[in-house]
Amino acid sequence: MNRVKTFVTLTLLGGLAVVLPIAIFILLFQWLFGQVSELLAPVVAWLESHTEFKDTLARLVVIALILGGCFLIGLLVKTSVGRWAHRHLDHWLGRLAPGYNTIKDLVLQFIGSGGGEGVLAGPVARVRIHGPETPLSVTAIVTSRHENGDFTVYVPTAPVPTSGFVYHVPGSCVEILPDVSVEAAMKSVVACGSGSAALLAR
Numbered sequence: 001m002n003r004v005k006t007f008v009t010l011t012l013l014g015g016l017a018v019v020l021p022i023a024i025f026i027l028l029f030q031w032l033f034g035q036v037s038e039l040l041a042p043v044v045a046w047l048e049s050h051t052e053f054k055d056t057l058a059r060l061v062v063i064a065l066i067l068g069g070c071f072l073i074g075l076l077v078k079t080s081v082g083r084w085a086h087r088h089l090d091h092w093l094g095r096l097a098p099g100y101n102t103i104k105d106l107v108l109q110f111i112g113s114g115g116g117e118g119v120l121a122g123p124v125a126r127v128r129i130h131g132p133e134t135p136l137s138v139t140a141i142v143t144s145r146h147e148n149g150d151f152t153v154y155v156p157t158a159p160v161p162t163s164g165f166v167y168h169v170p171g172s173c174v175e176i177l178p179d180v181s182v183e184a185a186m187k188s189v190v191a192c193g194s195g196s197a198a199l200l201a202r
Helices: 002-039 041-050 055-076 080-096 100-111 182-190 196-201
Strands: 124-127 138-145 151-156 164-169 174-176
Touching: 055 080, 080 100, 124 151, 124 182, 138 174, 138 182, 151 182, 182 196
Parallel strands: none
Antiparallel strands: 124 138, 124 174, 138 151, 151 164
């Protein structure tokens, strides 16, 4: 009886392990698509009335146009004229729109500001937060390097890596893992450390 119960339980858990990630991804995509659709409703309505695109296809076209626009803006700000316009736009938005600078700083800290710093831009490291002689270590992402050799690192918490802790540690406590990508580290954090053996073996 116990063998049957164990078999049923393990089989059910195995099925859930396959189905749940797919279901969560679909639900997240539906929610995000619904939010974007509400924001783009006026443009979608205009597109439906002036073209042959209908409903979902029209929304997809609008989303593709927005992504294309973001790409073109990214190209523009790489030019001297684009940088000048962006600098002045930032200045005026910072003065006229309360909270704009805070939002901008949060985004830049997460994705990096082009200077090699930021959560997604930094290298993955194994950090001994209690000192170099202590065997305890954590998976971290280097977010800043200081002139005196110290590091600032972000240690994401499991299973939600968008929350975590910031530590300022000496260089002797930081072991950079050049072969480990930020994406791989985040996957390990989301999985509550599962796969860490292969991650650290690199």
